[in-house]
Amino acid sequence: MIRRIKLLFLAMLLGLAGCGPGFKPVSPGLDVLIHERLDLIRGKRIGIITNQTAVTRSGVHIVDALHRLPGVTITALFAPEHGIRGERAGGEHIASYVDSVTGITVFSLYGKTRKPTPEMLDSVDVLLFDIQDIGTRFYTFISTMGLAMEAAAERGIPFIVLDRPNPITGAIVEGPVLKPEFKSFVGMYPIPIRHGMTVGELALMINGEGWLPGGLHADLTVIPARGWQRLQWFDQTGLPWIKTSPNIPTLESAILYPGIGLLEGVNISEGRGTDRPFQNIGAPWLEPEKLKKDITNYWTYGLQLEPIEFTPVSIPNVAPHPEYEGRPCRGFRLIINDRNVLRPVSFAIYLLAAAHKYYADSLRFTPGFDRLAGTNTLKQQILEGTPAKEIIASWQRDLNRFKAKRKKYLLYR
Numbered sequence: 001m002i003r004r005i006k007l008l009f010l011a012m013l014l015g016l017a018g019c020g021p022g023f024k025p026v027s028p029g030l031d032v033l034i035h036e037r038l039d040l041i042r043g044k045r046i047g048i049i050t051n052q053t054a055v056t057r058s059g060v061h062i063v064d065a066l067h068r069l070p071g072v073t074i075t076a077l078f079a080p081e082h083g084i085r086g087e088r089a090g091g092e093h094i095a096s097y098v099d100s101v102t103g104i105t106v107f108s109l110y111g112k113t114r115k116p117t118p119e120m121l122d123s124v125d126v127l128l129f130d131i132q133d134i135g136t137r138f139y140t141f142i143s144t145m146g147l148a149m150e151a152a153a154e155r156g157i158p159f160i161v162l163d164r165p166n167p168i169t170g171a172i173v174e175g176p177v178l179k180p181e182f183k184s185f186v187g188m189y190p191i192p193i194r195h196g197m198t199v200g201e202l203a204l205m206i207n208g209e210g211w212l213p214g215g216l217h218a219d220l221t222v223i224p225a226r227g228w229q230r231l232q233w234f235d236q237t238g239l240p241w242i243k244t245s246p247n248i249p250t251l252e253s254a255i256l257y258p259g260i261g262l263l264e265g266v267n268i269s270e271g272r273g274t275d276r277p278f279q280n281i282g283a284p285w286l287e288p289e290k291l292k293k294d295i296t297n298y299w300t301y302g303l304q305l306e307p308i309e310f311t312p313v314s315i316p317n318v319a320p321h322p323e324y325e326g327r328p329c330r331g332f333r334l335i336i337n338d339r340n341v342l343r344p345v346s347f348a349i350y351l352l353a354a355a356h357k358y359y360a361d362s363l364r365f366t367p368g369f370d371r372l373a374g375t376n377t378l379k380q381q382i383l384e385g386t387p388a389k390e391i392i393a394s395w396q397r398d399l400n401r402f403k404a405k406r407k408k409y410l411l412y413r
Helices: 002-017 027-038 062-067 141-155 199-208 253-264 288-295 346-361 369-373 377-383 388-393 396-409
Strands: 045-050 073-079 105-108 126-130 158-160 174-177 192-193 218-221 280-283 303-312 329-336
Touching: 027 062, 027 158, 027 218, 045 062, 045 141, 045 192, 062 377, 105 280, 126 141, 158 199, 174 329, 174 346, 192 253, 192 346, 192 396, 199 218, 199 396, 218 346, 253 329, 253 346, 280 303, 288 303, 288 346, 329 377, 346 388, 369 377, 377 388, 377 396
Parallel strands: 045 073, 045 126, 073 105, 126 158, 158 218
Antiparallel strands: 174 192, 280 329, 303 329
């Protein structure tokens, strides 16, 4: 009961965050750099790690905005997963190429190497990072940033993060904290699945906690987004939503991603190959009405489960050969009716616990599940039939430690 009251109070605060005529638009760190801090890059050779989401308030891409400024020279671009324009499917390795608009070399950080090499940085005096994250540990842009910080520190190159809002707020934290032995590209740092931080705050934490290897510390500058508050959702910022990757086309998919992303580690479709990725979920062997009875409880508040049937299809550059391609699946369309009380990771645990209860012979975990979870405990608990409520409670001690540690790195109220 106490926990429910706390959640409802937080929901009330989150709901109030978008109200009132005095609510101010947010300016990303890119705008602040251009209008106030060009001294950091003028007269220097600039490398930029970025993608299609790095635009000014008026919608101009960072490369175009900086390329036209006098005294600013861009010598290298670096593409993360999904490429510099966000057109590549998740997991698809990309090669280095030349940007057709500016003629600048684009080095791939999602091909043979995921960390800038010394040769890539030969022409760089300062390295900028500007990518819109979605507040989830296994969204790989965080790992790209950390590896780039490491490379910059090794070369003594200043590293600047142009910060942007956490689109799913900076007030909600949930999920297991990653254990060091499960470190991978989908989770490099001991943070929970939904960390409630911006990339700028995470960069400060990575640097401050000594998480770069070999005792390295980057020469780090974070330029905060102006006007953002921790309680704000992205659609309350006044900024344009640009799909952050091919299968995160909307804010709703980003809100659900911390939980539904875990389904990529089991044989339940997370909706790739449909018109609503991370909002449609199912499998040929699921019976939605049976599962619905088990998971309509406190932790699914804020979410309406609509039983559906769907058939995943191959979508070039978005979802080539998705799970269950061409096979009818039964499951749910997830409809968010109160994002302030919704806890997607907790919902995913109830879903997986119910799926194991009814379909132990059908549900399969892939080797990647533990990497997504950041621990092997979660899978063990589900397979042992541990009640979902107990699984969620088992995270709380580590979450409290994380929240206490992160306080000194928070840039926004």
